[in-house]
Amino acid sequence: MRIIHARPDDVVKLLAFREEAAAWLTRLGSDQWQRPYPADRLLSTIEADSVFMVVDGGITAATITLTPDVEEGLWTEQELGEPSTFVTKLTVARSHAGQNLGGRLLDWAGDRAYRTGAKWLRLDAWTTNEALQRYYLRQGFAHVRTVREGDAVNGGPRVSGWLAQRPTAPADHGFEDNT
Template identity: 75%
Template sequence: MRIVPAQPQDVSKLLAFREEAAAWLSRLGTDQWQRPYPADKLLKTVEAGTVFMVRDGDATAGTITLTPEAEAGLWTDEELTEPSLFINKLTVARTHAGQNLGGRLLDWAGDRAYRAGAKWLRLDAWTTNASLQEYYIRQEFEYVRTVVEGGAVNGGPRVSGWLAQRPARPTKHGFVDETAAPGSLA
């Protein structure tokens, strides 16, 4: 399997991928990702070079967004002084579920963060999705805290405020990495 940067022409595929994940999550009883994601917002992240896709032949097997910018209001000013990369929108195709592809993507992200000079690989997860939180703990992330206030709509409750981190470190993820070397965070 290869990991490649997403391209603007991939936006419709990425949106369909997210819809597939939202339907699966709904069947599991969570409301995560039930609101459609804005295509223009996704296009901006693709154009910024922070969205990556796993290709298995012609199939898209997974995707991850990895950015040096944290979502506002989640991490403290002190935490933000520590060089970090932040994971968003990790998704695995149902056709590739059960193959530890998500774990390998997390390892790839941690390796990329390490090569960029980051101390931490950080994420925020859906506040009410205990299964997802347990998954990240099994992937060696350490729970930091849950931020429940300051959501995007009228400063209301935050839906994705469960915070976790693990040290950035070199790993053997098993992908053929066809991405450019990460920029330095220093």
């Protein structure tokens, strides 16, 4: 399997990929990702070279976004002063579930972050998705805290405020990195 940068013409494919994941999460009883993701936001992260895809033959098997940017109000100024890479939108196709593809992709992300000088691989996860939180803990992340205060955009509770991190490190992830 190869890791490549997503391209602007991958927007429709990646939006459908997210819809598949949202439907699966709904079947599991989670309210995560129920609002459609804005195509223009996805396109801007693709154009920033932050979106990566795992390709298995001609099939997109997984995707991940890595960025130095973070949603305001989640991490402290001290934490933001530490070199970090933030993981968002990690998604594995249902056709490739159960193969530790997500774990290997997190290892790849930690390796990539390490090579760029980051100390931490960090993420925020859905506050009500305890299965996802347990998954990240099994992947070596440590829970930092859960941010629950209202979010400035819509005044409601923050839905993705479970914060976790793990140190970056070289890893043998097994992917062919074509980035």
